[in-house]
Amino acid sequence: MRAFSYEKPADPAAAAARAAEVEGAKFLAGGTNLLDLMKLEIETPLHVIDVNGLGLDEISETEEGGLRVGTLVTNTALSADSRIRRDYPLLTRAIAAGATGQLRNKATTGGNLLQRTRCPYFYDTNMPCNKRAPGSGCGALTEGAFSRQLGVIGTSDACIATHPSDMAVAMRALDAVVETVTPAGMTREIPLEEFHLLPGDTPEDETALMPGELITHVRLPAPVGGTQEYHKVRDRASYAFALVSVALVRQADGSGRVALGGVAPKPWRSDAADAELPNGASAVMSVLLDGARPTEENAFKITLAERTLAAMLKEA
Amino acid sequence: MSPPIDFSLRRRTLLAGTAAAAAFSAVNRGGAAAQSTGATAGPETTTVTLSVNGEERELTVDNRTTLLDALREHLQLTGTKKGCDHGQCGACTCTVNGERINSCLSLAVMHDGDEVETIEGIGQPESMDPMQAAFVEHDGFQCGYCTPGQIQSARKVIEEIRAGIPSHVTGDLTAEIAITDAEIRERMSGNICRCGAYANILAAITQVAEESA
Numbered sequence: 001m002r003a004f005s006y007e008k009p010a011d012p013a014a015a016a017a018r019a020a021e022v023e024g025a026k027f028l029a030g031g032t033n034l035l036d037l038m039k040l041e042i043e044t045p046l047h048v049i050d051v052n053g054l055g056l057d058e059i060s061e062t063e064e065g066g067l068r069v070g071t072l073v074t075n076t077a078l079s080a081d082s083r084i085r086r087d088y089p090l091l092t093r094a095i096a097a098g099a100t101g102q103l104r105n106k107a108t109t110g111g112n113l114l115q116r117t118r119c120p121y122f123y124d125t126n127m128p129c130n131k132r133a134p135g136s137g138c139g140a141l142t143e144g145a146f147s148r149q150l151g152v153i154g155t156s157d158a159c160i161a162t163h164p165s166d167m168a169v170a171m172r173a174l175d176a177v178v179e180t181v182t183p184a185g186m187t188r189e190i191p192l193e194e195f196h197l198l199p200g201d202t203p204e205d206e207t208a209l210m211p212g213e214l215i216t217h218v219r220l221p222a223p224v225g226g227t228q229e230y231h232k233v234r235d236r237a238s239y240a241f242a243l244v245s246v247a248l249v250r251q252a253d254g255s256g257r258v259a260l261g262g263v264a265p266k267p268w269r270s271d272a273a274d275a276e277l278p279n280g281a282s283a284v285m286s287v288l289l290d291g292a293r294p295t296e297e298n299a300f301k302i303t304l305a306e307r308t309l310a311a312m313l314k315e316a
Numbered sequence: 317m318s319p320p321i322d323f324s325l326r327r328r329t330l331l332a333g334t335a336a337a338a339a340f341s342a343v344n345r346g347g348a349a350a351q352s353t354g355a356t357a358g359p360e361t362t363t364v365t366l367s368v369n370g371e372e373r374e375l376t377v378d379n380r381t382t383l384l385d386a387l388r389e390h391l392q393l394t395g396t397k398k399g400c401d402h403g404q405c406g407a408c409t410c411t412v413n414g415e416r417i418n419s420c421l422s423l424a425v426m427h428d429g430d431e432v433e434t435i436e437g438i439g440q441p442e443s444m445d446p447m448q449a450a451f452v453e454h455d456g457f458q459c460g461y462c463t464p465g466q467i468q469s470a471r472k473v474i475e476e477i478r479a480g481i482p483s484h485v486t487g488d489l490t491a492e493i494a495i496t497d498a499e500i501r502e503r504m505s506g507n508i509c510r511c512g513a514y515a516n517i518l519a520a521i522t523q524v525a526e527e528s529a
Contacts, residue, residue: 046354052426076415080480238502
Protein backbone atom coordinates (compact mmCIF):
# COMPACT_ATOMS: atom_id res chain seq x y z
CA MET A 1 0.00 0.00 0.00
CA ARG A 2 1.27 3.49 -0.78
CA ALA A 3 1.56 6.18 1.85
CA PHE A 4 -1.31 8.62 2.29
CA SER A 5 -2.37 11.42 4.58
CA TYR A 6 -5.64 11.12 6.44
CA GLU A 7 -8.38 13.41 7.67
CA LYS A 8 -11.85 13.32 9.14
CA PRO A 9 -13.86 16.28 7.81
CA ALA A 10 -16.45 18.15 9.86
CA ASP A 11 -19.47 17.74 7.58
CA PRO A 12 -20.45 16.32 4.16
CA ALA A 13 -19.99 19.61 2.28
CA ALA A 14 -16.52 20.08 3.78
CA ALA A 15 -15.68 16.51 2.79
CA ALA A 16 -16.68 17.16 -0.81
CA ALA A 17 -14.80 20.46 -0.93
CA ARG A 18 -11.64 18.84 0.42
CA ALA A 19 -11.92 15.92 -1.99
CA ALA A 20 -12.00 18.31 -4.94
CA GLU A 21 -9.20 20.47 -3.55
CA VAL A 22 -6.60 17.94 -2.36
CA GLU A 23 -4.62 16.13 -5.01
CA GLY A 24 -5.22 12.38 -5.15
CA ALA A 25 -7.97 12.45 -2.52
CA LYS A 26 -10.37 9.57 -2.03
CA PHE A 27 -13.34 9.05 0.29
CA LEU A 28 -13.19 6.16 2.75
CA ALA A 29 -16.38 4.71 4.24
CA GLY A 30 -16.50 1.02 5.21
CA GLY A 31 -13.23 0.37 3.43
CA THR A 32 -14.03 -3.23 2.53
CA ASN A 33 -13.41 -2.69 -1.19
CA LEU A 34 -11.12 0.36 -1.16
CA LEU A 35 -8.57 -1.09 1.27
CA ASP A 36 -8.42 -4.33 -0.70
CA LEU A 37 -7.67 -2.30 -3.84
CA MET A 38 -5.14 -0.10 -2.01
CA LYS A 39 -3.22 -3.17 -0.83
CA LEU A 40 -2.99 -4.29 -4.45
CA GLU A 41 -2.08 -0.73 -5.50
CA ILE A 42 -4.97 -0.65 -7.93
CA GLU A 43 -6.17 2.35 -5.93
CA THR A 44 -3.36 4.67 -4.86
CA PRO A 45 -4.86 7.68 -3.07
CA LEU A 46 -2.44 10.27 -1.69
CA HIS A 47 -5.05 11.54 0.74
CA VAL A 48 -7.86 9.63 2.42
CA ILE A 49 -10.97 11.46 3.62
CA ASP A 50 -12.74 9.32 6.21
CA VAL A 51 -16.45 10.12 5.98
CA ASN A 52 -17.41 7.93 8.94
CA GLY A 53 -18.98 10.00 11.71
CA LEU A 54 -20.66 12.53 9.41
CA GLY A 55 -24.11 11.58 10.70
CA LEU A 56 -25.19 9.94 7.45
CA ASP A 57 -26.12 6.65 9.11
CA GLU A 58 -29.87 7.05 9.61
CA ILE A 59 -32.89 5.74 7.69
CA SER A 60 -35.73 8.27 7.70
CA GLU A 61 -39.21 8.37 6.20
CA THR A 62 -39.89 10.73 3.29
CA GLU A 63 -42.98 12.84 2.60
CA GLU A 64 -43.73 10.77 -0.49
CA GLY A 65 -44.04 7.66 1.69
CA GLY A 66 -40.63 6.20 0.94
CA LEU A 67 -37.36 5.94 2.83
CA ARG A 68 -34.18 7.99 2.74
CA VAL A 69 -31.13 5.90 3.53
CA GLY A 70 -27.98 7.62 4.74
CA THR A 71 -24.91 6.68 2.73
CA LEU A 72 -23.17 5.30 5.84
CA VAL A 73 -25.99 2.90 6.76
CA THR A 74 -24.27 -0.49 6.70
CA ASN A 75 -25.49 -3.28 4.48
CA THR A 76 -26.43 -5.24 7.61
CA ALA A 77 -28.43 -2.36 9.10
CA LEU A 78 -30.21 -1.68 5.81
CA SER A 79 -31.14 -5.31 5.20
CA ALA A 80 -32.35 -5.75 8.79
CA ASP A 81 -34.40 -2.53 9.08
CA SER A 82 -37.99 -3.55 9.82
CA ARG A 83 -39.40 -1.09 7.26
CA ILE A 84 -37.10 -2.43 4.56
CA ARG A 85 -37.95 -6.05 5.41
CA ARG A 86 -41.68 -5.27 5.32
CA ASP A 87 -41.96 -2.83 2.40
CA TYR A 88 -38.84 -3.46 0.28
CA PRO A 89 -38.12 -7.17 0.81
CA LEU A 90 -36.34 -7.26 -2.56
CA LEU A 91 -33.63 -5.05 -1.09
CA THR A 92 -33.18 -7.22 2.00
CA ARG A 93 -32.95 -10.32 -0.21
CA ALA A 94 -30.39 -8.76 -2.52
CA ILE A 95 -28.16 -7.48 0.27
CA ALA A 96 -28.30 -10.79 2.16
CA ALA A 97 -27.25 -12.57 -1.06
CA GLY A 98 -23.99 -10.63 -1.19
CA ALA A 99 -20.66 -10.90 0.65
CA THR A 100 -20.40 -12.23 4.23
CA GLY A 101 -21.68 -11.19 7.65
CA GLN A 102 -18.36 -9.55 8.50
CA LEU A 103 -18.27 -7.57 5.25
CA ARG A 104 -21.92 -6.51 5.42
CA ASN A 105 -21.27 -5.15 8.93
CA LYS A 106 -18.76 -2.67 7.47
CA ALA A 107 -19.86 -2.16 3.86
CA THR A 108 -21.98 0.97 3.42
CA THR A 109 -24.84 1.96 1.15
CA GLY A 110 -22.86 4.52 -0.86
CA GLY A 111 -19.75 2.36 -0.87
CA ASN A 112 -21.68 -0.59 -2.23
CA LEU A 113 -22.77 1.52 -5.21
CA LEU A 114 -19.20 2.71 -5.75
CA GLN A 115 -17.44 -0.66 -5.42
CA ARG A 116 -15.23 -1.55 -8.35
CA THR A 117 -15.59 -4.50 -10.69
CA ARG A 118 -14.13 -7.89 -9.70
CA CYS A 119 -12.93 -8.56 -13.28
CA PRO A 120 -9.73 -10.64 -12.87
CA TYR A 121 -7.94 -8.47 -15.45
CA PHE A 122 -8.77 -5.32 -13.47
CA TYR A 123 -7.38 -6.99 -10.35
CA ASP A 124 -4.17 -8.34 -11.89
CA THR A 125 -1.81 -5.39 -12.29
CA ASN A 126 0.41 -7.45 -14.62
CA MET A 127 -2.42 -7.55 -17.16
CA PRO A 128 -3.66 -4.83 -19.49
CA CYS A 129 -6.91 -3.18 -18.36
CA ASN A 130 -8.47 -0.06 -19.87
CA LYS A 131 -10.34 0.65 -16.65
CA ARG A 132 -7.27 0.50 -14.39
CA ALA A 133 -4.69 1.79 -16.89
CA PRO A 134 -6.55 3.61 -19.69
CA GLY A 135 -5.23 2.79 -23.15
CA SER A 136 -3.46 -0.40 -22.07
CA GLY A 137 -6.06 -2.70 -23.67
CA CYS A 138 -8.59 -5.18 -22.35
CA GLY A 139 -7.08 -8.40 -21.02
CA ALA A 140 -10.48 -10.05 -20.95
CA LEU A 141 -10.84 -9.70 -24.72
CA THR A 142 -7.53 -11.32 -25.62
CA GLU A 143 -7.29 -14.82 -27.13
CA GLY A 144 -7.97 -17.50 -24.55
CA ALA A 145 -8.93 -15.02 -21.80
CA PHE A 146 -11.12 -16.07 -18.89
CA SER A 147 -14.38 -14.21 -19.38
CA ARG A 148 -16.88 -16.59 -17.80
CA GLN A 149 -17.81 -14.12 -15.03
CA LEU A 150 -17.85 -11.04 -17.26
CA GLY A 151 -20.46 -8.95 -19.01
CA VAL A 152 -22.65 -9.82 -22.00
CA ILE A 153 -24.48 -6.54 -22.61
CA GLY A 154 -23.76 -2.83 -22.28
CA THR A 155 -20.09 -3.69 -22.69
CA SER A 156 -17.69 -2.26 -25.29
CA ASP A 157 -14.55 -3.20 -27.19
CA ALA A 158 -12.63 -1.42 -24.42
CA CYS A 159 -14.17 -3.22 -21.42
CA ILE A 160 -16.51 -6.10 -20.62
CA ALA A 161 -16.43 -5.82 -16.82
CA THR A 162 -19.62 -6.12 -14.77
CA HIS A 163 -20.78 -4.11 -11.78
CA PRO A 164 -20.62 -6.62 -8.93
CA SER A 165 -23.30 -5.27 -6.58
CA ASP A 166 -26.43 -7.19 -5.61
CA MET A 167 -27.85 -4.28 -3.62
CA ALA A 168 -27.75 -1.97 -6.64
CA VAL A 169 -29.77 -4.43 -8.75
CA ALA A 170 -32.62 -4.34 -6.23
CA MET A 171 -32.35 -0.55 -5.93
CA ARG A 172 -32.58 -0.25 -9.71
CA ALA A 173 -35.76 -2.31 -9.72
CA LEU A 174 -37.11 -0.07 -6.94
CA ASP A 175 -36.29 3.18 -8.84
CA ALA A 176 -33.87 4.46 -6.20
CA VAL A 177 -32.42 7.95 -6.45
CA VAL A 178 -28.89 8.88 -5.34
CA GLU A 179 -28.56 12.17 -3.44
CA THR A 180 -25.21 13.94 -3.36
CA VAL A 181 -23.41 17.05 -2.20
CA THR A 182 -21.03 18.72 -4.63
CA PRO A 183 -17.71 20.40 -3.78
CA ALA A 184 -19.52 23.75 -4.12
CA GLY A 185 -21.90 22.64 -1.35
CA MET A 186 -24.91 22.15 -3.65
CA THR A 187 -27.13 19.08 -3.38
CA ARG A 188 -27.99 17.04 -6.43
CA GLU A 189 -30.15 14.03 -7.28
CA ILE A 190 -29.17 11.30 -9.73
CA PRO A 191 -31.63 8.50 -10.58
CA LEU A 192 -29.83 5.18 -10.09
CA GLU A 193 -30.58 4.44 -13.74
CA GLU A 194 -28.23 7.28 -14.71
CA PHE A 195 -25.71 6.80 -11.90
CA HIS A 196 -23.48 4.11 -13.40
CA LEU A 197 -22.01 4.78 -16.85
CA LEU A 198 -21.49 2.30 -19.65
CA PRO A 199 -17.79 1.86 -20.53
CA GLY A 200 -17.74 2.99 -24.18
CA ASP A 201 -14.22 4.22 -24.93
CA THR A 202 -13.68 5.45 -21.37
CA PRO A 203 -14.23 2.53 -18.96
CA GLU A 204 -12.29 4.44 -16.27
CA ASP A 205 -15.32 6.77 -15.95
CA GLU A 206 -17.74 4.68 -13.94
CA THR A 207 -20.31 7.03 -12.43
CA ALA A 208 -22.08 10.32 -13.03
CA LEU A 209 -20.37 11.83 -9.97
CA MET A 210 -18.17 14.86 -10.56
CA PRO A 211 -14.73 14.98 -8.92
CA GLY A 212 -15.17 15.40 -5.17
CA GLU A 213 -18.95 14.86 -5.23
CA LEU A 214 -20.09 12.83 -2.22
CA ILE A 215 -23.10 10.51 -2.00
CA THR A 216 -25.13 11.52 1.06
CA HIS A 217 -28.28 9.39 0.75
CA VAL A 218 -30.12 6.90 -1.40
CA ARG A 219 -33.83 7.57 -1.59
CA LEU A 220 -36.38 4.82 -2.12
CA PRO A 221 -39.75 5.88 -3.55
CA ALA A 222 -42.98 4.73 -1.86
CA PRO A 223 -43.25 0.92 -1.68
CA VAL A 224 -44.47 -0.71 -4.91
CA GLY A 225 -45.91 -3.81 -3.23
CA GLY A 226 -46.37 -7.00 -5.21
CA THR A 227 -44.31 -10.14 -4.79
CA GLN A 228 -40.61 -9.34 -4.55
CA GLU A 229 -37.84 -11.84 -5.10
CA TYR A 230 -34.11 -11.84 -5.76
CA HIS A 231 -32.59 -14.95 -7.26
CA LYS A 232 -28.81 -15.14 -7.48
CA VAL A 233 -27.05 -17.89 -9.44
CA ARG A 234 -23.39 -18.36 -8.52
CA ASP A 235 -20.61 -20.93 -8.38
CA ARG A 236 -20.90 -21.43 -4.60
CA ALA A 237 -23.96 -21.50 -2.35
CA SER A 238 -22.66 -18.51 -0.40
CA TYR A 239 -20.06 -15.74 -0.64
CA ALA A 240 -19.58 -15.58 -4.41
CA PHE A 241 -20.38 -12.97 -7.02
CA ALA A 242 -23.33 -13.55 -9.30
CA LEU A 243 -23.06 -15.28 -12.64
CA VAL A 244 -26.56 -13.98 -13.13
CA SER A 245 -28.97 -12.46 -10.66
CA VAL A 246 -32.60 -11.52 -11.23
CA ALA A 247 -34.58 -8.99 -9.21
CA LEU A 248 -38.30 -9.42 -9.75
CA VAL A 249 -41.28 -7.38 -8.59
CA ARG A 250 -44.52 -8.98 -9.72
CA GLN A 251 -47.99 -7.52 -9.30
CA ALA A 252 -51.22 -9.51 -9.08
CA ASP A 253 -52.20 -8.46 -12.61
CA GLY A 254 -49.00 -9.99 -14.06
CA SER A 255 -47.22 -6.69 -14.60
CA GLY A 256 -43.97 -5.90 -12.84
CA ARG A 257 -40.29 -5.09 -13.04
CA VAL A 258 -37.16 -7.09 -13.82
CA ALA A 259 -33.55 -6.06 -13.21
CA LEU A 260 -30.47 -8.18 -13.86
CA GLY A 261 -27.12 -8.36 -12.12
CA GLY A 262 -23.92 -10.10 -13.22
CA VAL A 263 -24.46 -9.39 -16.92
CA ALA A 264 -23.62 -5.73 -17.47
CA PRO A 265 -21.53 -2.76 -16.26
CA LYS A 266 -24.60 -1.56 -14.33
CA PRO A 267 -27.86 -3.04 -13.03
CA TRP A 268 -29.70 -3.93 -16.23
CA ARG A 269 -33.35 -3.03 -16.68
CA SER A 270 -35.60 -1.49 -19.32
CA ASP A 271 -39.22 -0.32 -19.39
CA ALA A 272 -39.77 -2.15 -22.68
CA ALA A 273 -38.65 -5.44 -21.12
CA ASP A 274 -40.78 -4.85 -18.01
CA ALA A 275 -43.79 -4.44 -20.31
CA GLU A 276 -43.21 -7.97 -21.65
CA LEU A 277 -43.50 -9.57 -18.20
CA PRO A 278 -47.10 -10.82 -18.71
CA ASN A 279 -45.78 -12.64 -21.81
CA GLY A 280 -43.20 -14.69 -19.91
CA ALA A 281 -39.46 -14.97 -19.37
CA SER A 282 -38.53 -15.53 -22.99
CA ALA A 283 -40.37 -12.39 -24.08
CA VAL A 284 -38.75 -10.33 -21.32
CA MET A 285 -35.23 -11.51 -22.05
CA SER A 286 -35.50 -11.16 -25.83
CA VAL A 287 -36.06 -7.44 -25.20
CA LEU A 288 -33.85 -6.95 -22.13
CA LEU A 289 -30.85 -8.78 -23.61
CA ASP A 290 -31.37 -7.62 -27.19
CA GLY A 291 -28.01 -6.58 -28.61
CA ALA A 292 -26.02 -8.76 -26.19
CA ARG A 293 -22.42 -9.43 -27.24
CA PRO A 294 -21.27 -12.36 -25.12
CA THR A 295 -17.92 -14.09 -25.40
CA GLU A 296 -17.72 -17.80 -26.11
CA GLU A 297 -17.15 -18.40 -22.39
CA ASN A 298 -20.07 -16.39 -21.05
CA ALA A 299 -22.76 -16.88 -23.71
CA PHE A 300 -24.43 -19.26 -21.26
CA LYS A 301 -25.48 -16.25 -19.19
CA ILE A 302 -28.16 -15.36 -21.72
CA THR A 303 -29.83 -18.76 -21.40
CA LEU A 304 -29.24 -18.74 -17.65
CA ALA A 305 -30.93 -15.35 -17.21
CA GLU A 306 -34.02 -16.49 -19.10
CA ARG A 307 -34.26 -19.78 -17.22
CA THR A 308 -33.75 -18.07 -13.86
CA LEU A 309 -36.62 -15.67 -14.55
CA ALA A 310 -38.77 -18.53 -15.89
CA ALA A 311 -38.23 -20.47 -12.67
CA MET A 312 -39.12 -17.42 -10.58
CA LEU A 313 -42.30 -16.78 -12.57
CA LYS A 314 -43.34 -20.38 -12.18
CA GLU A 315 -42.89 -20.23 -8.41
CA ALA A 316 -44.46 -16.81 -7.95
CA MET B 317 4.10 2.98 20.91
CA SER B 318 5.66 -0.45 20.68
CA PRO B 319 7.79 -1.13 17.61
CA PRO B 320 6.49 -3.59 15.02
CA ILE B 321 7.78 -7.10 15.68
CA ASP B 322 9.48 -7.69 12.34
CA PHE B 323 10.45 -4.19 11.35
CA SER B 324 13.30 -5.21 9.00
CA LEU B 325 11.08 -7.55 7.04
CA ARG B 326 8.36 -4.94 6.75
CA ARG B 327 10.88 -2.38 5.52
CA ARG B 328 12.05 -4.69 2.71
CA THR B 329 8.48 -5.48 1.73
CA LEU B 330 7.71 -1.79 1.67
CA LEU B 331 10.64 -0.96 -0.60
CA ALA B 332 9.76 -3.73 -3.02
CA GLY B 333 6.18 -2.48 -3.08
CA THR B 334 7.28 1.07 -3.80
CA ALA B 335 9.41 0.00 -6.76
CA ALA B 336 6.52 -1.95 -8.23
CA ALA B 337 4.22 1.01 -7.77
CA ALA B 338 6.62 3.34 -9.57
CA ALA B 339 6.84 0.96 -12.51
CA PHE B 340 3.07 0.79 -12.62
CA SER B 341 2.54 4.54 -12.66
CA ALA B 342 4.84 4.82 -15.64
CA VAL B 343 2.38 2.86 -17.75
CA ASN B 344 -0.69 4.35 -16.08
CA ARG B 345 -0.68 7.29 -18.48
CA GLY B 346 -4.29 8.37 -18.21
CA GLY B 347 -4.66 7.62 -14.52
CA ALA B 348 -4.59 10.11 -11.70
CA ALA B 349 -1.35 8.63 -10.37
CA ALA B 350 0.66 9.70 -13.44
CA GLN B 351 -0.46 13.32 -13.10
CA SER B 352 0.26 13.57 -9.40
CA THR B 353 3.36 14.84 -7.70
CA GLY B 354 3.21 11.81 -5.42
CA ALA B 355 3.23 14.01 -2.34
CA THR B 356 0.76 13.40 0.44
CA ALA B 357 -1.20 16.34 1.82
CA GLY B 358 -0.15 15.96 5.45
CA PRO B 359 1.29 13.64 8.07
CA GLU B 360 1.49 9.96 7.19
CA THR B 361 1.06 8.87 10.81
CA THR B 362 -1.85 9.35 13.20
CA THR B 363 -2.29 8.83 16.93
CA VAL B 364 -5.39 6.87 17.93
CA THR B 365 -6.80 5.50 21.15
CA LEU B 366 -8.44 2.10 20.98
CA SER B 367 -10.20 0.33 23.79
CA VAL B 368 -8.90 -3.21 23.37
CA ASN B 369 -10.43 -5.90 25.56
CA GLY B 370 -11.49 -3.17 27.96
CA GLU B 371 -8.09 -1.49 28.19
CA GLU B 372 -7.34 1.91 26.62
CA ARG B 373 -4.35 1.74 24.28
CA GLU B 374 -2.86 4.79 22.61
CA LEU B 375 -0.94 4.14 19.41
CA THR B 376 0.83 6.22 16.83
CA VAL B 377 0.57 4.32 13.57
CA ASP B 378 1.41 4.75 9.92
CA ASN B 379 -1.96 5.59 8.33
CA ARG B 380 -1.67 2.40 6.30
CA THR B 381 -1.72 0.15 9.37
CA THR B 382 -4.73 -2.12 9.37
CA LEU B 383 -6.57 -2.82 12.58
CA LEU B 384 -5.25 -6.39 12.25
CA ASP B 385 -1.62 -5.26 12.09
CA ALA B 386 -2.18 -2.81 14.94
CA LEU B 387 -3.45 -5.65 17.11
CA ARG B 388 -0.79 -8.16 16.13
CA GLU B 389 2.34 -6.06 15.64
CA HIS B 390 1.81 -3.04 17.86
CA LEU B 391 -0.18 -4.55 20.72
CA GLN B 392 1.26 -8.08 20.49
CA LEU B 393 -2.25 -9.55 20.49
CA THR B 394 -1.37 -12.32 18.05
CA GLY B 395 -4.51 -14.38 18.68
CA THR B 396 -6.16 -12.59 15.78
CA LYS B 397 -4.73 -14.25 12.67
CA LYS B 398 -3.72 -12.98 9.25
CA GLY B 399 -4.83 -15.39 6.55
CA CYS B 400 -5.51 -13.87 3.14
CA ASP B 401 -5.31 -10.20 4.25
CA HIS B 402 -8.09 -9.42 1.72
CA GLY B 403 -11.31 -10.15 3.60
CA GLN B 404 -11.84 -13.50 1.99
CA CYS B 405 -10.90 -16.02 4.70
CA GLY B 406 -12.20 -14.57 7.98
CA ALA B 407 -9.13 -15.53 10.08
CA CYS B 408 -8.80 -11.87 11.15
CA THR B 409 -12.38 -11.58 12.39
CA CYS B 410 -12.68 -9.58 15.58
CA THR B 411 -15.38 -7.52 17.22
CA VAL B 412 -15.59 -3.73 16.98
CA ASN B 413 -18.30 -1.94 18.96
CA GLY B 414 -20.07 -5.27 19.31
CA GLU B 415 -20.05 -6.25 15.62
CA ARG B 416 -17.83 -8.79 13.89
CA ILE B 417 -15.67 -7.37 11.11
CA ASN B 418 -12.64 -8.33 9.02
CA SER B 419 -9.87 -6.48 10.85
CA CYS B 420 -7.64 -6.77 7.76
CA LEU B 421 -10.01 -4.52 5.77
CA SER B 422 -10.14 -1.72 8.29
CA LEU B 423 -7.52 0.89 9.11
CA ALA B 424 -6.48 1.43 12.72
CA VAL B 425 -6.98 5.19 12.22
CA MET B 426 -10.67 4.57 11.47
CA HIS B 427 -11.17 3.19 14.98
CA ASP B 428 -10.22 6.05 17.28
CA GLY B 429 -12.38 5.63 20.39
CA ASP B 430 -13.80 2.28 19.29
CA GLU B 431 -14.13 -0.80 21.49
CA VAL B 432 -12.27 -3.75 20.07
CA GLU B 433 -12.56 -7.29 21.39
CA THR B 434 -10.08 -9.97 20.36
CA ILE B 435 -9.92 -13.67 21.14
CA GLU B 436 -7.66 -12.84 24.11
CA GLY B 437 -10.50 -10.82 25.62
CA ILE B 438 -13.09 -13.52 25.09
CA GLY B 439 -11.42 -16.16 27.20
CA GLN B 440 -8.16 -17.61 28.42
CA PRO B 441 -7.07 -21.28 28.76
CA GLU B 442 -8.06 -21.31 32.44
CA SER B 443 -11.34 -19.44 31.87
CA MET B 444 -12.66 -20.34 28.44
CA ASP B 445 -15.70 -18.79 26.85
CA PRO B 446 -18.51 -21.34 26.29
CA MET B 447 -17.84 -21.17 22.53
CA GLN B 448 -14.14 -21.93 23.05
CA ALA B 449 -15.05 -24.85 25.31
CA ALA B 450 -17.53 -26.15 22.73
CA PHE B 451 -14.89 -26.00 19.96
CA VAL B 452 -12.58 -28.07 22.17
CA GLU B 453 -15.33 -30.53 23.07
CA HIS B 454 -16.42 -31.05 19.44
CA ASP B 455 -12.95 -30.96 17.82
CA GLY B 456 -13.97 -27.83 15.93
CA PHE B 457 -10.45 -27.44 14.52
CA GLN B 458 -7.36 -29.31 13.42
CA CYS B 459 -4.48 -26.89 12.82
CA GLY B 460 -6.27 -24.14 14.73
CA TYR B 461 -5.21 -21.21 12.58
CA CYS B 462 -8.72 -20.15 11.56
CA THR B 463 -10.14 -20.92 15.01
CA PRO B 464 -9.98 -17.47 16.68
CA GLY B 465 -11.85 -16.01 13.72
CA GLN B 466 -14.31 -18.90 13.69
CA ILE B 467 -15.03 -18.41 17.38
CA GLN B 468 -15.43 -14.64 17.03
CA SER B 469 -17.86 -15.14 14.16
CA ALA B 470 -19.70 -18.01 15.83
CA ARG B 471 -20.49 -15.99 18.96
CA LYS B 472 -21.85 -13.13 16.86
CA VAL B 473 -23.82 -15.41 14.52
CA ILE B 474 -25.99 -16.52 17.43
CA GLU B 475 -26.49 -12.89 18.51
CA GLU B 476 -27.29 -11.78 14.95
CA ILE B 477 -29.95 -14.47 14.55
CA ARG B 478 -31.50 -13.53 17.89
CA ALA B 479 -31.45 -9.84 16.89
CA GLY B 480 -33.54 -10.71 13.83
CA ILE B 481 -30.91 -9.86 11.23
CA PRO B 482 -31.98 -11.84 8.13
CA SER B 483 -29.64 -13.99 6.05
CA HIS B 484 -29.72 -15.38 2.53
CA VAL B 485 -31.48 -18.55 3.76
CA THR B 486 -34.02 -16.86 6.03
CA GLY B 487 -37.60 -17.68 5.01
CA ASP B 488 -40.22 -15.22 6.25
CA LEU B 489 -38.51 -11.83 6.66
CA THR B 490 -41.03 -10.63 9.23
CA ALA B 491 -41.01 -13.71 11.49
CA GLU B 492 -38.62 -14.74 14.26
CA ILE B 493 -35.55 -16.47 12.81
CA ALA B 494 -34.94 -20.05 13.96
CA ILE B 495 -31.37 -21.19 14.67
CA THR B 496 -31.03 -23.95 12.09
CA ASP B 497 -28.02 -25.68 10.51
CA ALA B 498 -28.72 -23.80 7.28
CA GLU B 499 -28.74 -20.42 9.05
CA ILE B 500 -25.48 -21.16 10.86
CA ARG B 501 -23.73 -22.47 7.74
CA GLU B 502 -24.78 -19.47 5.62
CA ARG B 503 -23.75 -16.96 8.28
CA MET B 504 -20.38 -18.66 8.80
CA SER B 505 -19.51 -18.54 5.07
CA GLY B 506 -17.00 -15.75 5.66
CA ASN B 507 -14.80 -18.04 7.76
CA ILE B 508 -12.87 -20.59 5.78
CA CYS B 509 -11.33 -23.70 7.40
CA ARG B 510 -8.76 -25.35 5.19
CA CYS B 511 -8.68 -28.42 7.46
CA GLY B 512 -12.38 -28.82 6.78
CA ALA B 513 -13.62 -28.96 10.36
CA TYR B 514 -16.96 -27.48 9.33
CA ALA B 515 -19.17 -30.30 10.61
CA ASN B 516 -17.60 -30.06 14.07
CA ILE B 517 -17.70 -26.25 14.05
CA LEU B 518 -21.42 -26.49 13.30
CA ALA B 519 -21.88 -28.94 16.19
CA ALA B 520 -20.04 -26.60 18.58
CA ILE B 521 -22.10 -23.56 17.58
CA THR B 522 -25.34 -25.52 17.77
CA GLN B 523 -24.49 -26.69 21.27
CA VAL B 524 -23.76 -23.17 22.51
CA ALA B 525 -26.95 -21.86 20.91
CA GLU B 526 -29.00 -24.57 22.59
CA GLU B 527 -27.32 -24.13 25.98
CA SER B 528 -27.84 -20.37 25.93
CA ALA B 529 -31.44 -20.56 24.66
